Amino acid sequence: MYKGIYITMTGMSMRQYEVDAVANNLANINTTGYKRQQFASRLYPLLSGRPVEPNSIYQDARVQTYFGTQYIDTSQGVLKQTQNPFDLAIQGDGFFAVRQSNKILYTRGGSFTRDRENYLVTQAGLRVLDENNNPIVIDGTKIEIAKDGSIFIDGNPAGRIKLVKLNNLRHIGQSLYEGTEAGEAHGQILQGWIESSNVNPMSEMVQMIQAIRNFDLTQRVTLNFDQLAQRAVSEIARI
């Protein structure tokens, strides 16, 4: 029937995804090392399957259909000083590597602690890895971690924390990411600091308002299509 209704419907559901993404960013505004999701919608020839010809008079309206995509904004979060020796923040690029059963996952949430077996672990108990993908053991009382990740325990060198660059980044929850390693990262490790999320409340609110107003507008267009249908049925053909 009216393709307009279906076009506006996709627009509305994309706005819904956008508000979902904003809500997730806002929910994680206080999550250590969280990287915000940026939603972007684009025009997509979803229904017509025909490429857009610029300047052509005959353009299929369906080409206007929205389709969304989303990426992880890896910009720096706010650094906060805590003076706790196991709090590590990364200034610049890079991710910490942690082991979850037989997989290596990545995180920016550097609020670590030491477990009963002296391993350096995340708050969820995952072991943090060194350059050679071995878990880091911290056995001593005075722990110093240099900006390049070198660990000194009671003054003696004890390995180096792994910091990697990642491609194909993907959120998997629990402040962890999946990705493909792309060499050593150049970020610096700051001991006694943690990185807050990089969610900016102002821009999220603006985005939320935009999404809602857009949703409203699209709804009105849908209503217009509905009215058109109503007229066609009840007014044009009076039988």
Added chain:
Amino acid sequence: MLRSLFTAATGLTAQQLNLDVISHNLANVNTTGFKKGRAEFQDLLYQNIINPGAPSDDGTQYPTGIQIGLGVRPVAVAKFFTPGDLVNTGNDLDLAIDGDGFFQVTLPDGTIAYTRAGNFRIDKDGRIVTNDGYPIEPGITVPADALKITVGADGTVTVLQPGTVAPVQIGTIELARFINPGGLQAIGKNLFIETDASGTPVTGAPGTEGRGRIVQGFLEMSNVNIVEELANMIIAQRAFDINSKAVQASDEMLQTVAALKR
């Protein structure tokens, strides 16, 4: 129905927990030997609408796909055992630990609890006890006629009795140390008990193996920093506010949808 509504609800719950922890810290700002906590959060699961790397219609791959996060969850209230300020009280039985380590006290049921609060007293039987009457472990009994009690940095407790000039040793205070003090379970009354996460206590004389020295006549205050807590409180409150806005926004969208069909 609307995902964002539930996502925002997890945000509200998380910030409420955050405020709970901050309030507890502030309530104990003047509690001897109190150690502050910090709520730690993680993002929840992600729903993959389009898997990253899925083939697109044009024969290319979606580099990121659409992953919708479902909110936030608290993962830990981490305890921080950074030292509190030492305050001079001049009281013989006020003891502070300069370094890591815990005093050991025996609970009425016989288990050993650990504390950083060194405000000890003498009960009617002459035992050195906490303010709740729990005796220090190993137990030390002070003779009734003791004139002055001296506690050395190494934990030796000596008393001066009338008619003598040489102090007499009546016991030694031992300290316990944990690999992961953050894993200790707080049971109130300034006490902690051992858990599977903390590791087993390593006891010994003060000043050895990283166990701190004992300082007599001093008390360790809480390690709560009011300025920091108030800043955290403001952040938590604003985060709560902003999540309630997300609930409002979701509500508005639902209203709009409902208005579609008249």
